Amino acid sequence: MTDKPIRVAVAGAKGRMGREVVKLLVQESDFAFVVGIDARLDGVDVGTTIGLGELGVPFVRDLERALDVYKPDVLVDFTTPAAVRRHVEVALDRGVRPVVGTTGLSEAEVEELARRAQMRGVGGVIAPNFAIGAVLMMKFAQMAAKYLPHVEIIELHHDQKLDAPSGTALKTAEGIQRVRAEFRQGHPDETELLEGARGAYVGGFRIHSVRLPGLVAHQEVLFGGEGQLLTIRHDALSRSCFMPGVALAIRRVMTLDRLVYGLEHLLD
Numbered sequence: 001m002t003d004k005p006i007r008v009a010v011a012g013a014k015g016r017m018g019r020e021v022v023k024l025l026v027q028e029s030d031f032a033f034v035v036g037i038d039a040r041l042d043g044v045d046v047g048t049t050i051g052l053g054e055l056g057v058p059f060v061r062d063l064e065r066a067l068d069v070y071k072p073d074v075l076v077d078f079t080t081p082a083a084v085r086r087h088v089e090v091a092l093d094r095g096v097r098p099v100v101g102t103t104g105l106s107e108a109e110v111e112e113l114a115r116r117a118q119m120r121g122v123g124g125v126i127a128p129n130f131a132i133g134a135v136l137m138m139k140f141a142q143m144a145a146k147y148l149p150h151v152e153i154i155e156l157h158h159d160q161k162l163d164a165p166s167g168t169a170l171k172t173a174e175g176i177q178r179v180r181a182e183f184r185q186g187h188p189d190e191t192e193l194l195e196g197a198r199g200a201y202v203g204g205f206r207i208h209s210v211r212l213p214g215l216v217a218h219q220e221v222l223f224g225g226e227g228q229l230l231t232i233r234h235d236a237l238s239r240s241c242f243m244p245g246v247a248l249a250i251r252r253v254m255t256l257d258r259l260v261y262g263l264e265h266l267l268d
């Protein structure tokens with residue numbers, strides 16, 4: 001007897017990441033793609049809309065209706081910072097497991113959603129970055145910050161990105177803050193001649209956000225010490241790099257009974 005495929009809904013299925021997720025779902029035989037949700041469309045076939053040919057899977061604009069009618073096991077969300085929190089709440093309240101790549105949730109919001117998941121006994125995954133290389137970059141940066149506490153983060157993204165700094169930069173900073181005693185870097189008397197010149201201040205160090213057409217998703221974590229520099233860099237050159245992590249999360253969330261924040265919690 002074969003296991004039943006995991007029924008998956010995709011919120012933001014018409015977007016840059018949503019399209020990649022749809023491609024992934026139709027390629028893997030243990031996934032059944034049951035409904036696409038996107039604020040921009042209703043009724044039309046997802047496949048023909050995004051150039052994959054007829055899939056017989058509809059786009060539904062209303063999330064509640066999509067979950068009630070198509071009864072997915074998992075909701076994958078790649079939408080917007082403004083929409084994601086409500087989407088996770090709606091999913092958890094219906095016993096649908098969220099797998100969330102959308103960034104923009106604060107640490108407090110993630111904690112609140114984790115409490116909700118626990119109350120409902122529903123598993124979930126929120127990961128600001130599903131690329132294994134980016135997860136390693138964050139881990140290596142945390143290791144380095146213990147010994148080289150002078151650090152600055154530069155994240156670089158395409159110019160259609162809505163949030164700054166990126167979710168990855170914020171998670172990198174959270175990890176660094178856990179191991180780095182808080183002190184304010186730079187000269188005590190430094191002044192910004194142009195507001196924002198020194199970047200966003202987080203726990204004593206800075207995050208800088210670059211937005212340019214041509215970029216996909218990139219980050220450098222720079223460490224400075226006496227007579228030496230260390231740079232840890234990750235480049236996402238294509239959105240396909242996020243898909244193995246998304247697939248892992250969809251499979252693993254079926255066995256979770258709590259909400260986890262970060263792909264690292266699903267890796268050996």
Ligand SMILES: NC(=O)C1=CN([C@@H]2O[C@H](COP(=O)(O)OP(=O)(O)OC[C@H]3O[C@@H](n4cnc5c(N)ncnc54)[C@H](O)[C@@H]3O)[C@@H](O)[C@H]2O)C=CC1
Nearest residue numbers: 012014015016017038039078079083101102103128129130
């Ligand atoms: N965790 C990860 O590995 C990654 C996360 N991201 C994040 O994923 C999110 C989406 O990124 P992109 O795909 O580049 O954006 P996008 O703008 O290409 O796609 C977003 C889609 O969501 C739809 N949408 C907006 N509001 C909605 C709502 N209320 N209900 C349903 N659909 C809605 C839009 O119509 C659009 O089709 C961003 O927050 C981005 O930072 C992006 C890449 C990797």
Ligand SMILES: O=C(O)C1=N[C@H](C(=O)O)C[C@H](O)C1
Nearest residue numbers: 103128129161166167168217
């Ligand atoms: O918007 C993007 O593109 C990306 N968003 C995520 C983030 O904010 O960190 C992940 C990756 O950097 C791509």
